[in-house]
Amino acid sequence: MNKLVLVTGGTGYIGSHTVVELMNEGFDIVIIDNLSNSEKSVLDGISEITGRRPYFEQFDLCDKERVHNFFKIYRKVSAVIHFAAYKAVGESVEKPLMYYQNNLISLLNLLQAMEDFKVHQLVFSSSGTVYGEPDELPVTENSPVKKATSPYGNTKQISEEIISDTIKSGYELNAISLRYFNPIGAHHSALIGELPRGVPNNLVPFITQTAYGIRDQLKVFGDDYNTPDGFAIRDYINVVDLAKAHVISIKRLLEKKNKTNFEVFNLGTGKGSSVMEVIDSFQKVTGVKLNYKIVGRRAGDTEAIYANTDLSEKELGWKAGIGLNETLQSAWEWEKQYQNNS
Numbered sequence: 001m002n003k004l005v006l007v008t009g010g011t012g013y014i015g016s017h018t019v020v021e022l023m024n025e026g027f028d029i030v031i032i033d034n035l036s037n038s039e040k041s042v043l044d045g046i047s048e049i050t051g052r053r054p055y056f057e058q059f060d061l062c063d064k065e066r067v068h069n070f071f072k073i074y075r076k077v078s079a080v081i082h083f084a085a086y087k088a089v090g091e092s093v094e095k096p097l098m099y100y101q102n103n104l105i106s107l108l109n110l111l112q113a114m115e116d117f118k119v120h121q122l123v124f125s126s127s128g129t130v131y132g133e134p135d136e137l138p139v140t141e142n143s144p145v146k147k148a149t150s151p152y153g154n155t156k157q158i159s160e161e162i163i164s165d166t167i168k169s170g171y172e173l174n175a176i177s178l179r180y181f182n183p184i185g186a187h188h189s190a191l192i193g194e195l196p197r198g199v200p201n202n203l204v205p206f207i208t209q210t211a212y213g214i215r216d217q218l219k220v221f222g223d224d225y226n227t228p229d230g231f232a233i234r235d236y237i238n239v240v241d242l243a244k245a246h247v248i249s250i251k252r253l254l255e256k257k258n259k260t261n262f263e264v265f266n267l268g269t270g271k272g273s274s275v276m277e278v279i280d281s282f283q284k285v286t287g288v289k290l291n292y293k294i295v296g297r298r299a300g301d302t303e304a305i306y307a308n309t310d311l312s313e314k315e316l317g318w319k320a321g322i323g324l325n326e327t328l329q330s331a332w333e334w335e336k337q338y339q340n341n342s
Ligand code: UFG
Pocket: 087, 088, 089, 127, 128, 129, 180, 181, 182, 201, 202, 203, 204, 206, 218, 219, 220, 221, 222, 232, 233, 234, 275, 298, 301, 305
């Protein structure tokens, strides 16, 4: 019989790609999502790709009673992947209480219900942002977790601490925290992808929307960084590669291959690319000329960060496989498909 995995935030960007990869591997899926930053039509894309429809429950994880009742009904859940959270760095600076409230209360409710109903396996969606501005590159899982530069980043740090403290208390929980670098791209079918609400904050959706003509001009934030070409460097990781790491993590937990009760892994490519390298690649692979302008630095931005992925390679047997060009092409195919059909 297929194992049932609960994916919170499963209609979101990384969540939906992960649901597809889990279903392709024979897992049954139940999604909890309040649709605050996603659309129900994502379920159609998932069904079209996999030939199956995940169970879907629409409610807010901050509602403790609903979370409890969910586990009462779905007795067969054997593992949880927790994606559901607010994720915009800038917005979190403006609305810190909303971020702490949502991201932390939802995790607490989930952990409590998991304990009550004896669900012991958790994969947590964390972020490379926990390293702040690193002293050394690439960052390893042992690099210091520095003071967070935003309430959003702080919620990821605190969430990891909550999970770790819970485990230390003796509560029977096995958790894997996956620290993502910069997820980009879309499923090769172009049936699911990133769906930013309003003006995108992130580089790649802004690029694809500019290329499509929805935005007039891309602003490139800063050309005076202490990097080879002066532009900020990030580790851009393909979202399908990222999704596959979640499947491996779930299997690792269910097959009891984890080495400790709380493992942490970086998920990146191990290679940094500058903003201008991303723009150049996009123009080269798509043949679309981008209208961009170099402006001042964006407040709060890190100069350069990319991951050391030795641990995830060794322990998870996982390595990013899809390159930047192909990933940017997939983001473009998704943008065109989505805009043409909406
Ligand atoms: N950038 C531009 N123009 C834009 C948007 C971004 O030049 O319109 C630049 C940024 O200044 C930065 C790079 O592109 O140098 C990447 O920026 P993103 O906004 O795409 O991503 P961030 O690295 O700022 O943040 C991402 C996620 C966060 C996560 C963080 C972890 O959005 O959720 O990575 O490092 F916390």
